[in-house]
Structure formats: C-alpha cells, structure tokens
Amino acid sequence: MREQKDEQKKKGPAKVRKNRIYNGVMILILVAIVFSAAMFVGNIRGWFTEGGSILVTGKSGLAHVERKGIAYSLQEGTVLKEGDRLKTLDGASVHLEIPGQGEAVIHEDTTLMIQEEKENTLGLQVLNGEVFFHVHAKEDPPFSAFTEEEKLTTATGVFSVSVRQGTSTVYVYGGEVKHIGEEEETLLQKGEMLTILKTEKGEKRYERRSLTEEALSDFILRQLQKDFEEKDLFLTKAEAERILGKRQEAVSLVLEENISQETVPKIEEEEKEPEKSPEIKETETQPVGQEAPSQSQGQDPLKNPSKEPQEEKEEPGSASGNLEEEKPGKTEETEEEKKEEKPLETVPPVSEPEKPKEPASKVLKATISIRVDSILNNMKDLTPGKEQYVPQNGVLLKATTVEFTQGETVFDVLKRVAKAANIQLEYAYTPLYESYYVEGIQHLYEFDVGSESGWMYQVNGWFPNYGSSAYKLKDGDVIVWAYTCKGLGADIGGSVQ
Structure with a gap:
C-alpha cells in the first residue's frame, strides 16, 4: 500500500506538468488565431498600408x-x-x-x-x-x-x-x-x-x-x-x-394625368387572348366553389353547364330512392362514389389560396412618349417625302404608362412600345460601346432635318450622356424620346454646341 501511494505521489507532479503544457499550447493556438484574424481585418481595413490612403x-x-x-x-x-x-x-x-x-x-x-x-x-x-x-x-x-x-x-x-x-x-x-x-x-x-x-x-x-x-x-x-x-x-x-x-x-x-386607360402590356395581352381556349378563360374567371368540380372532371365548356350537374344528381337520387330493392353491395359502391366525389368538390378552394402570392412582387411602371415637335419649326429642312410621317401636333406617341421588370432599360421599353403601337423602329448595335443606337422612329431618321438632327431620350427631365440600352429604369420614371433639329439637342434642351 505504501509503495502504491509513493507511485501516485510521483505521477501527480508529472500530470500537472502535462496539463500546464497542454494549456500553454492551447493559449498559443488561440493567440495565433486572434493574430491571424487581426491581420486579416487589418489588411481589409488598410491598417498596414504605407504611403497614400x-x-x-x-x-x-x-x-x-x-x-x-x-x-x-x-x-x-x-x-x-x-x-x-x-x-x-x-x-x-x-x-x-x-x-x-x-x-x-x-x-x-x-x-x-x-x-x-x-x-x-x-x-x-x-x-x-x-x-x-x-x-x-x-x-x-x-x-x-x-x-x-x-x-x-x-x-x-x-x-x-x-x-x-x-x-x-x-x-x-x-x-x-x-x-x-x-x-x-x-x-x-x-x-x-x-x-x-x-x-x-x-x-x-x-x-x-x-x-x-x-x-x-x-x-x-x-x-x-x-x-x-x-x-x-x-x-x-x-x-x-x-x-x-x-x-x-x-x-x-x-403620372397623375389620365392619358391612357390601357397600358401597352395590356394591348399585347389582348392580341394573345384569342389564342386562349374557352376552358382557360372560364377557369381564370371562375368564382371559388361554382361548378369547378364539373370542370375538373373534363366537362365540355360548350355544353349547358346546368345539364350535366342535374344528370349527376339524378343518378344518386334514383339509387337512394330504391334502397330496399337494391343489393347492399350496390349501395356500398354508391357510398364509395360519393366519398370519391367529395374530395373533387374541395379541389378549387385548395388551389385558389395560391393566387394571392402573385401580387407579392411590386409592379414597376414607367411612362413613355415620342415627340417630333422640333420638326414642325423646321419643315423647310425636312427631307422631301417625309412630311407624311410628321403629325400635326408633333406627337408620335402620347404619354403611355407601361409595366417593366427589374433590370430593363429605356431601350427595352421603347422596343416593346413600338411593337405594340405599330410604330416603325430601326436601330443598330455598336460592338465598340456594346450598346444599341436608335437610328429612326416612324421613318424619321438622323440627318433627315440637317447634319445636327437625330433622336435623343430624356428621363425625368435629364438627358443622359450615354446610350438608352445602358439606362436601367426605376419605378415611376418618365421617358421622353424627342427629335432634335438644331444644336445637337439645343432646341429640345439637351445640350448647347
């Protein structure tokens, strides 16, 4: 016993030394981690930058x-x-x-x-x-x-x-x-x-x-x-x-002026509407819980919708009216059919609650107009034969509200509006600038009214100094495409030579 106690006394200090060494190593590791983190942050913050900052x-x-x-x-x-x-x-x-x-x-x-x-x-x-x-x-x-x-x-x-x-x-x-x-x-x-x-x-x-x-x-x-x-x-x-x-x-x-009740995207939807089948239209306008089960079962929408539901009701009605004469097995089948029909009646309410999720994303809108007012004051300089393309009021497209998606540019909206409103548009891609350049709108091109004439665009009263395909739109932006005749935009407020 005495020998065992002596051995334990000898092991005690050795164990303490091992613990101390272990703790010392852990402290050094922690210090190294903190130092590395400080160096990392300092490098980002520029604490060790020499010279100017x-x-x-x-x-x-x-x-x-x-x-x-x-x-x-x-x-x-x-x-x-x-x-x-x-x-x-x-x-x-x-x-x-x-x-x-x-x-x-x-x-x-x-x-x-x-x-x-x-x-x-x-x-x-x-x-x-x-x-x-x-x-x-x-x-x-x-x-x-x-x-x-x-x-x-x-x-x-x-x-x-x-x-x-x-x-x-x-x-x-x-x-x-x-x-x-x-x-x-x-x-x-x-x-x-x-x-x-x-x-x-x-x-x-x-x-x-x-x-x-x-x-x-x-x-x-x-x-x-x-x-x-x-x-x-x-x-x-x-x-x-x-x-x-x-x-x-x-x-x-x-934005407050009620210029157009229909937006350009709606015009495009109306053009595509005839392609939709009557069944799709009825499904989109169908109130919740009204005749939807019959549609889910493949009902022909061209038939009288009141007839088939009546026939479906008559069959269960005749079966229930002769319960004593019919076999129990047949009654069980009828009950099973009824159970199968019940889930079908609850299908529309289950699918309908998903629709309110669509308005979660905010609808972005901008207003665009196309004007050639300046040409009216320079008709004598207009290329012969182009008079037919200049409206008497100088407006090719009155201010129209359009919807757009995040990331779209002024040029994207112009293309969509021109297509929907049947306005001729010609443009060219410039690889050097990686942008599109608008050459003509409604057959009115650059240089048609002199060497300083052409198309310019304005957003919220500002004439950007770069291409329309680089200007990303924001909600509520007001775009004006205008034709300049003199001073490279001086006549429409764009610039002064």
Whole structure:
C-alpha cells in the first residue's frame, strides 16, 4: 500500500506538468488565431498600408471592394490602397475622404480603381458609372482623376466624371480642371463640359460644350445642394433645389394625368387572348366553389353547364330512392362514389389560396412618349417625302404608362412600345460601346432635318450622356424620346454646341 501511494505521489507532479503544457499550447493556438484574424481585418481595413490612403467615410446600400483578386463587402472605415477595385451596386452610394485634398461621392452602378499617381499620392480611375469630386485643398502634386488613359488634375475644384459605354464626360461646376489628353491639354472652366468619344476606328473625338440644367443628373443636383467652401459655383444650392423640384413636379403631373386607360402590356395581352381556349378563360374567371368540380372532371365548356350537374344528381337520387330493392353491395359502391366525389368538390378552394402570392412582387411602371415637335419649326429642312410621317401636333406617341421588370432599360421599353403601337423602329448595335443606337422612329431618321438632327431620350427631365440600352429604369420614371433639329439637342434642351 505504501509503495502504491509513493507511485501516485510521483505521477501527480508529472500530470500537472502535462496539463500546464497542454494549456500553454492551447493559449498559443488561440493567440495565433486572434493574430491571424487581426491581420486579416487589418489588411481589409488598410491598417498596414504605407504611403497614400483613401478612407471610406460613408456608405449606403451594397458595395464591394476587390483586393488582390479577392472581393470583400465594403464597410465604413475601410482604408483603400493602390490597386483596389471598388464597385457600388444598384441603389448604393459611397463617400470617400481623400486626406489633405477633398472628397468623392460614388454613385450607384459605378466601378472605379485606386491608382497610384506618384509616391504617397493616389488617384481615382473611373471605369464605369458616375463620381462627384470636391477638391478643396491645394496639394503638391495636385489631385488626379482618370478616365481610361485620360487624366484630369485640379488644385481646387468641384467637378464630376461620367463613364458609360465607352463615352467619358467631365463636368466642371466650380474652379478649373485640366484635362491631359494624348495630344494636348485642355483647361476646363466652371460651366463647361468635355465629352470624349471613341470612334469605330479606335480614334478619340473631343466635344467641348457649355453646361445646361438638362445635362445634370439628379445625383449631381443632390450633391450640389450641399454647402461648399467655394461660393461661386455653376449652380447655387437654391438653384439645384429648384431644378429638382421642377423635375419632380413635371413627373407627378405626367403620372397623375389620365392619358391612357390601357397600358401597352395590356394591348399585347389582348392580341394573345384569342389564342386562349374557352376552358382557360372560364377557369381564370371562375368564382371559388361554382361548378369547378364539373370542370375538373373534363366537362365540355360548350355544353349547358346546368345539364350535366342535374344528370349527376339524378343518378344518386334514383339509387337512394330504391334502397330496399337494391343489393347492399350496390349501395356500398354508391357510398364509395360519393366519398370519391367529395374530395373533387374541395379541389378549387385548395388551389385558389395560391393566387394571392402573385401580387407579392411590386409592379414597376414607367411612362413613355415620342415627340417630333422640333420638326414642325423646321419643315423647310425636312427631307422631301417625309412630311407624311410628321403629325400635326408633333406627337408620335402620347404619354403611355407601361409595366417593366427589374433590370430593363429605356431601350427595352421603347422596343416593346413600338411593337405594340405599330410604330416603325430601326436601330443598330455598336460592338465598340456594346450598346444599341436608335437610328429612326416612324421613318424619321438622323440627318433627315440637317447634319445636327437625330433622336435623343430624356428621363425625368435629364438627358443622359450615354446610350438608352445602358439606362436601367426605376419605378415611376418618365421617358421622353424627342427629335432634335438644331444644336445637337439645343432646341429640345439637351445640350448647347
């Protein structure tokens, strides 16, 4: 006994040592896990970034940042570094702080890349979408933004960059912005815009114009409503509010006006209606619990619906009236038939409750019209023989409400409306821009009223600077297709040469 106790005493300290070693190893593993997690988060947040940095100070909606081939959900407080690719999704926006220089606001559906300009200096390259810049501090070197190979620099200024389908546009609202092209430099002043177009041959064409209210998107107008240090801007805060209010009023008037009782999708359904069989129509309009069992049994809908139910009732009636004379087996069969008929009567109520699930998805609607008012003032310049296609009131299609699905574009709706309303439409696909270009509507083509004439589209009072096949619609949008004759849109408020 004494020997066993001595052995246990010797084993006790050894066991304690083993436990301590085990606990120490577990602590080291936990520390390694925490350290790895911290390094992982720090890499995303940019805690270990050397040189220049750009900070995410605000975010709404969904946005992602891709770093070294791995995509992360963008979070407020993330520090962006050279090579990062940032993308905002539908309905999102991101606010960036550029330390020592200014700020940038990224619109929805926008992709940009953080690009290193010089040592400890970062710039933003807009790959697609729209970005608003406010550079308010002079730095050496000055802040730089990029559109493809093009470069923009400014010491102080308020401007925006829009890149859609290969077309880049720079808008200057305050200060000066220097555009450094492949061959020459252009100094853009407040109230000017520069559009950079790519031709099919790969060459670049530059168009410098004056800014107009109609050229500004609602996103830009909302940014100009903020308080800026620079008081001398293209639009004041009050003017930006006025334009937004005017657009909202115009949209409300169109939506409230009872222009058309039938929507274009309904017109298409009416054209397809004759193809439906009478049985399908009766099933769709059949009230719950009325004669549905007879339809489920294959009743001919062309017969008098009151006859067959009566015959079915007479057979059970005669059987039940002669119970004493008939065999018990036959009575049992009749009862079984009745049991089999009962489930059939409950079929419609079981299937009907599924119908209320359909309205769960919100119906999206937009309003579209097609106008050629400007041609009425330029009939002398119209190509001979085209007069027959110009209505006296200048309206090819009055404002019509249409339904659309999420992700559809202005071009998608135009095609559907033109087909339903029997309006001739001709368009071409441009591989360079991966977009569709509308050449003619109702036999009225570009250049039919001079070298500056053609079709333009407007959404909620704004003339986008990119193709209609790239503009994704939102519920309540008001679309206007208009023919311009002079000034590449100047006569309809689109632009000024």
